[in-house]
Amino acid sequence: MNAIAQKLETIVGNSRILAWDAIETTRREQIQQAIATENYPCFVYPQTQAELAEVVAYAYQNQWKILPCGSTTKLNWGGLAQDVQIVISTERIHQLIEHAVGDLTVTAEAGIRFADLQTTLATAGQFLALDPTTPESATLGGIVATADTGSLRQRYGGVRDQLLGISFVRADGKIAKAGGRVVKNVAGYDLMKLFTGSYGTLGIITSVTFRVYPIPEASGTVVLTGNADQIAQAVTSLRASALTPVASDLLSQQLVINLDLGQGLGLVVRFQSLSASVKQQAASLLELGQQLNLQGAVYTDDEAELWQKLQQQMRSPTKPTEITCKIGVLPTNAVATLTQFDPHMGLIHTGSGLGLLRFDTDVNKQNILQMRDFCQSQGGFLSVLAAPPALKEKIDVWGYQGNALEMMQQIKHQFDPNNILIPSRFVRGI
Known part of the structure; x- marks a missing residue:
């Protein structure tokens, strides 16, 4: 692996490539959770999309196996990658390319951190309607590659519903793109949906375009806790009502206890809209909870802290x-x-x-x-x-039972015929 590192220095320089022994301890542990090999890889930090393409092309010529990542926060998700020789991080490819405020879109390189992008968007009164794992360190490329979002899918849908365009480096080092930078775009194949949740098996994402939304005027969260049957009734009634939550989650008993919300199962429902609408909807759900003999509370000023604690408990x-x-x-x-x-x-x-x-x-x-x-x-x-x-190593981590396996294998072969991108990490060893 040191020999590979020395060869790649001609492309990225010695300051942006690390042999295994030089990788920081935490990052080494994350890589060890993601690979099945005794020959540990070197770590490469390209700084531009062109530099990344050159690294991948060189790896393709030498048939080196690649494990792409962003900030490595989700590197241990999925199956164990086999025979990896290079880990390529996009976290230093992190420029904001364009924020079209009037069009409600943003284009950024894959390595930009989600939290940093949200801060930039907030200055224009807008936000990206995703809530990924470890938002302070997650990168846009990693979010797309793992289809990582949470509670906000109730109102805004998943990653694939908000992604408008991508560019990526193919397994042979060529740069390709799909989609565009506007909401109404029908050019080309829908590779955005194909790449969403592909775990880097089809190519390395280099930039993405998302739709964004105006920051709501007001926000409030209702928490109901109690008996499972009553919670189930509350969920059924909420689903049949005219209420329009942006998030609605069921919480296990232990999670309710850890968050000091009460006893039993929990139902956490968030409303975001005009101030009067949020108050009215929260009051309606709280009244429903009282009718079902559920313990209820409304969070407004301390709402952000509640959701932060929930994410820390559940996702870290x-x-x-x-x-x-x-x-x-x-x-x-x-x-x-x-x-x-x-x-x-x-x-x-x-x-x-x-x-x-x-x-x-x-x-x-x-x-x-x-x-x-x-x-x-x-x-x-x-x-x-x-x-x-x-x-x-003992279990099929994906447990896929669908009928699209042959099609997925054909797509993988078309995008990566030599199987150099994360071999064996995806469904059925793809």
Whole structure:
């Protein structure tokens, strides 16, 4: 690997390439959680899209296996990559290209940090309607590659619904692009949706264009806690009502306790609109909770702190041995799913049925397979995002049961015929 590092120095310079021993400890640990190899890779930091393309082209010529990443916060998600020789980070390719305030769009390079972009957008009274894992360090490229967003999908949809255009480096080092910088754009194939959630297996994203939204005038959150049956009734009534929340999440019992919100299951619902509308909708939901004998509270001034604590509890495992699973079930079965599993931490979006479950180390392969069977019986799925490598070696982390595998393999072969981009990380070893 030191020999590879020396060869790449001619492209990026010796200050932007690190041999394994020179990588900081935390980052080495993150890489070790993502790969299955005894030959640890070198780490490369290109500073421009052209420089990145040159590195990839050189790797393609030498058939070196590549693991792309941004700031490495989600590097341990998915399967274990095999025989990786180079880790390429885009975090230094981080320029804001264009913010079209009047068109409600923004174009930025893949390495720009989500939190930094939000700060810039806020000066124009706008925001990007995503809430990714570790927002302070997550990069736009990593968010798109892992389709990483959370509660705001209730109102704004997922990453793929807000992505308007991308540019990327192909496996052979050529730069390509799709989409554009305007909301109404129908040119070319919809590669934006194809790349969203592809985990870097099709190419390395270099820039993205998103639609943005005006910052709402007011915001408020209602929290209801109590018996599972009453919470289920509250969710059903909310879904049938005229209320328009931007976020609506079910919380497991342990998560409710950790956040000091009460006892039992929790329902956290956020409203953002004009001030009078937020107050009226919050009051209506609070009244519904009282009718169902649920404990209720409204958060306004301390609302941001509540959501920050929720994200810290749910999305930031404190130990590398913890297991994080992404699940999907029919929204009507969300309450039954949380009560069935009783995870250490659990959150399910009531609108989509998507969610995250976190478990302590006493969960084994058989437990996961049983939970996966339950989710599939409820019309859904269970994938293991983060887990100790020893467990990932024993289990199919994706658990894909659909009929599109052959098509996915053909697409992978078309984009990366020599299989140099993250081999074995994606579904069925793609």
